[in-house]
Amino acid sequence: MYRRNFLLYTLLFAAGCGAANITSSSDPVLPETLTFTVTDAEGLEELEADYGTFRAALAEALNTNVEFFPVSGHLAAAPAMLAGKVDLVWAGPSEYLVLAARAEAVPVVTLKRPDFRSVVIVRADSGIQSLSDLKGKTIDLRKVGSTTSHLGGAQILLAAGLKPDVDVKTVMSGKRTLQGVKNGEVDAVVMATHRYQTILEEENLAAEDYPILQTGELLPGDIFVASNQLDAAIVETIQSRMLNHQEQLVQGIVAAPSLAKKFKGASLVTVNTEAYDIFRGIYEAIGQEELIQ
Numbered sequence: 001m002y003r004r005n006f007l008l009y010t011l012l013f014a015a016g017c018g019a020a021n022i023t024s025s026s027d028p029v030l031p032e033t034l035t036f037t038v039t040d041a042e043g044l045e046e047l048e049a050d051y052g053t054f055r056a057a058l059a060e061a062l063n064t065n066v067e068f069f070p071v072s073g074h075l076a077a078a079p080a081m082l083a084g085k086v087d088l089v090w091a092g093p094s095e096y097l098v099l100a101a102r103a104e105a106v107p108v109v110t111l112k113r114p115d116f117r118s119v120v121i122v123r124a125d126s127g128i129q130s131l132s133d134l135k136g137k138t139i140d141l142r143k144v145g146s147t148t149s150h151l152g153g154a155q156i157l158l159a160a161g162l163k164p165d166v167d168v169k170t171v172m173s174g175k176r177t178l179q180g181v182k183n184g185e186v187d188a189v190v191m192a193t194h195r196y197q198t199i200l201e202e203e204n205l206a207a208e209d210y211p212i213l214q215t216g217e218l219l220p221g222d223i224f225v226a227s228n229q230l231d232a233a234i235v236e237t238i239q240s241r242m243l244n245h246q247e248q249l250v251q252g253i254v255a256a257p258s259l260a261k262k263f264k265g266a267s268l269v270t271v272n273t274e275a276y277d278i279f280r281g282i283y284e285a286i287g288q289e290e291l292i293q
Helices: 002-020 043-062 077-082 093-103 147-159 179-183 193-202 232-244 246-254 273-285
Strands: 033-038 065-068 088-091 106-112 118-122 138-140 169-171 188-192 212-215 222-226 267-269
Touching: 033 043, 043 065, 043 232, 043 246, 077 088, 077 093, 088 093, 093 147, 093 222, 093 273, 106 232, 118 147, 118 193, 138 147, 147 188, 147 273, 179 188, 188 193, 222 232, 232 246, 232 267, 246 267
Parallel strands: 033 065, 033 088, 138 169, 138 188
Antiparallel strands: 088 222, 106 222, 106 267, 118 188, 118 212
């Protein structure tokens, strides 16, 4: 394990050194150290295990030191950014709205995924054949603020004319699993497409036994945001270097086994902030707009 990680870091270092040669001499000098966190990671141990290779790639791409700053929970990045403790955050779409509202975070780049969608899963013997059959049933949306489970699930229900907690009972199990559906504790569960495929493979389950009832629309990707306490020229330089070194950076992401399937085929693109307005609309439709204020 350590030898494999060493080799990955070595390859990323070599790629970064080669790419650094194309950095413009007119670019502003970045801070000697940038602090970085991921809203989906709980604590330093998880940051180092899942995002250590990416952090090394990011440091090489930006040509400066990058240090982890762990946060406790997906809402904790905003106060940390306001306090000047974190410079750069990798956030999910929902967390981006919180950071934009509470910390005036500046969008840098979007991590676009080719099949970032929500799927509604049921048991084949449940008798549920369409979304309308979920009326009066119970659906697991995993966690408040989760992009694919909570917001993606709410989007699918609303499009079918079903209002969460009015027409359909919702629960937040906190689990990325099909266990509730298997045990009959819930009638349906919502998750990301890659998570569904992973569970089928890892638990040796058949898709025919746990079919997809509905697939949602393509969702906007995760987003890297910077503190507004950084100079605009610094943020622009971070953006250009990340876009110019995206192959190296994506390699650093998928090098982690826990992220490989999730971000397979991903790319870094410029941010279209309007694409995230759909989530504001969902929060308003389900009466939870205070979560992003």
